[in-house]
Each structure stands twice: as structure tokens, then as C-alpha cells.
Amino acid sequence: MGSVNEQADITTKDEIEQLIAGNAVEKRIRSDLTYDEIDNSIDNIWSVLFTTGYLTRLGKADNGVYKLIIPNQEIREVFVQQIREWFNQIVANNRASIDKINQGFLEGKAETIQRELTMFLGETIRVFDTKARIEEKEIFYHDILLGILKNYSGWVVKSNRESGDGFADILLKPKNPDAGIIVELKDVRSLHDLDQACERALEQIKDRRYDTELREDGRNDILAYGIAFCRKRCKVVVEKL
Known part of the structure; x- marks a missing residue:
């Protein structure tokens, strides 16, 4: 992929x-766009998203320029999934x-x-420091970490999002x-809260x-990690149990 395309890709991600x-x-x-013109320019994708209903306009058009927004939660999920796929590509390349x-x-x-982990956060998130709810942010960070950990073959990776309450966020059984x-x-709102949040996570464990x-599985060499996130920053603490 050439640098022009790469730049377009970064801009598109940002948007x-x-x-x-x-x-x-x-x-x-462009409402007159034909299907075979889509590939001609990265800008054409916006016309396609608009005409197919993935984006709707806010107010009136000004000389053919529209303010575009995501119309509802279902379609928002589609866009979130796209960001996750981009992240998976970043993981695969690192x-x-x-x-x-x-x-x-x-x-x-x-x-x-x-x-x-901070490096990955820098490459993947600019959004979730804005209007997202705390639970939503924690799910996003959770997914990022799961994406990284599940890449390591031979480990059993369990997530409480799959197992219900009463479990740690992530449980790992190495080889x-x-x-x-x-x-x-x-997830915390301020960088000053990172240390305290990590301690809180360890106490919860x-x-x-x-x-x-893990102990029922005969695993007694256990490490507990508290990880706190604040936008593109994170703090990691570990304790042997």
C-alpha cells in the first residue's frame, strides 16, 4: 500500500x-456515483455510506457538503467493529x-x-476519551487485551464477559x-487515579x-495483575498470590 493510501487510511480511521x-x-x-467509481477515490466511500443509510445528514447540505452522523446504536456497532478489525491488523503486524x-x-x-500496551493504545484509540460510558470503555480495553492475549497459542484465555459475574476480567492458564x-x-478519568485503581483491582482479585x-486446576504459582487505563495511558501492577 502506498503512502498516499496509508495517509488516507489514517484520516479515515480518525474520522x-x-x-x-x-x-x-x-x-x-455525490448522489450520481456509479458503483464502479467507488474504488477511484477514498472520498467516494462517504457517498456510498450516505446513500446506503449507514450515515445520515445533520441539517441542510451546503453546496453539496453534508454534516454526516451515525443514525443509531446498531449502525454504531458496525463502525466499532471496523475499528476492532483495524486493531486486529495492528496486532498481527506487531x-x-x-x-x-x-x-x-x-x-x-x-x-x-x-x-x-501503551504503544498499542497510542495506535488504536482517540475516541474513547470523549463521550463513551465507563462500562463501554472498559469493554473496549478488555477487547484490546483479549486480542493480544488470544494471539498466544497454547494458553487458555477465559474472559468474564463470556462466563458471567464472579470471575476476574481475564483468567489465563499458560502451558x-x-x-x-x-x-x-x-478505567479512570484522571491520570492521578491510575495507581489507586490498580490497587483497587488487586484488592478485588x-x-x-x-x-x-486456578487452584482447583492445580495451579498454585499465581500472578495477579491490576491494570488501569486512562485514555491512551495505562498502569500495570503485579502481585504474587
């Missing part, structure tokens, strides 16, 4: 993130970084995880039958005995 955040983007719309994060989890290297990893995530399933 899609703006739409997800509830903002409008201004675009010139094998070395993925290995460092997974190895970091195995070896209790909180600083390594924090550094590498080593003695090892177990528990991860609890928090201990208070609710999230290690029970």
Missing part, C-alpha cells in the same frame, strides 16, 4: 472514530511486541507490559500446568478469591 464518539464529519456527497507482552505476563514484568494469571481492569478456579 470514523469521530463518528463513533458522536461527532459529525463534513463531506461532499508480533515482537505481542510476544513481549505475553512473556511479560508470564514473568511478572509489569513495566514491560505497561510500555508495550506450564503450575502457572496461573489473573487480570483485573479498571483477593477479596473475591478469583484464584479459586
Whole structure:
């Protein structure tokens, strides 16, 4: 892919993130666009999204320029899914970084995880520091981490979003039958709250005995991680249970 296309791609991502955040983007719309012209220009995609109903206009057009917004929650989900797919591509292209994060989890290297994870956040999120609800942000961070961890073959990765309440956010069973990893995530509004949120996550792991399933599985070499996110930053702490 050439640099012009890459630049267009970055801009398009940015605009899609703006739409997800509830903002409008201004675009010139061509209603006379034929199907085979779509590939001619990245700008043509906006006309297609508008004419197919994926975007609706806000107010009146000004000289063919429309303020476009996402019409409803169902379609918003489609756009969120697109952002997730872009993220999965970023993950696939950063094998070395993925290995460092997974190895970091195995070896209790909180600083390594924090550094590498921050890099991913920088590449993937500009949206979720705006209007998204806290639960929605936590789900998004959760998905990012799951996307990274599930890339590591041979590990059992369990997520409480699949298992219901009473479980840690993420439970890992590495190849080593003695090892177990528990991860609890928090989203905070201010960078000053990162440390406290990490401690809160660790307390939750201990208070609710999230290690029970791992110990029943004969895994007694357990590492607990509290990870707090604030927009593009994160803090990672680890404790041996």
C-alpha cells in the first residue's frame, strides 16, 4: 500500500472514530456515483455510506457538503467493529511486541507490559476519551487485551464477559500446568487515579478469591495483575498470590 493510501487510511480511521464518539464529519456527497467509481477515490466511500443509510445528514447540505452522523446504536456497532478489525491488523503486524507482552505476563514484568500496551493504545484509540460510558470503555480495553492475549497459542484465555459475574476480567492458564494469571481492569478519568485503581483491582482479585478456579486446576504459582487505563495511558501492577 502506498503512502498516499496509508495517509488516507489514517484520516479515515480518525474520522470514523469521530463518528463513533458522536461527532459529525463534513463531506461532499455525490448522489450520481456509479458503483464502479467507488474504488477511484477514498472520498467516494462517504457517498456510498450516505446513500446506503449507514450515515445520515445533520441539517441542510451546503453546496453539496453534508454534516454526516451515525443514525443509531446498531449502525454504531458496525463502525466499532471496523475499528476492532483495524486493531486486529495492528496486532498481527506487531508480533515482537505481542510476544513481549505475553512473556511479560508470564514473568511478572509489569513495566514491560505497561510500555508495550501503551504503544498499542497510542495506535488504536482517540475516541474513547470523549463521550463513551465507563462500562463501554472498559469493554473496549478488555477487547484490546483479549486480542493480544488470544494471539498466544497454547494458553487458555477465559474472559468474564463470556462466563458471567464472579470471575476476574481475564483468567489465563499458560502451558506450564503450575502457572496461573489473573487480570483485573479498571478505567479512570484522571491520570492521578491510575495507581489507586490498580490497587483497587488487586484488592478485588483477593477479596473475591478469583484464584479459586486456578487452584482447583492445580495451579498454585499465581500472578495477579491490576491494570488501569486512562485514555491512551495505562498502569500495570503485579502481585504474587
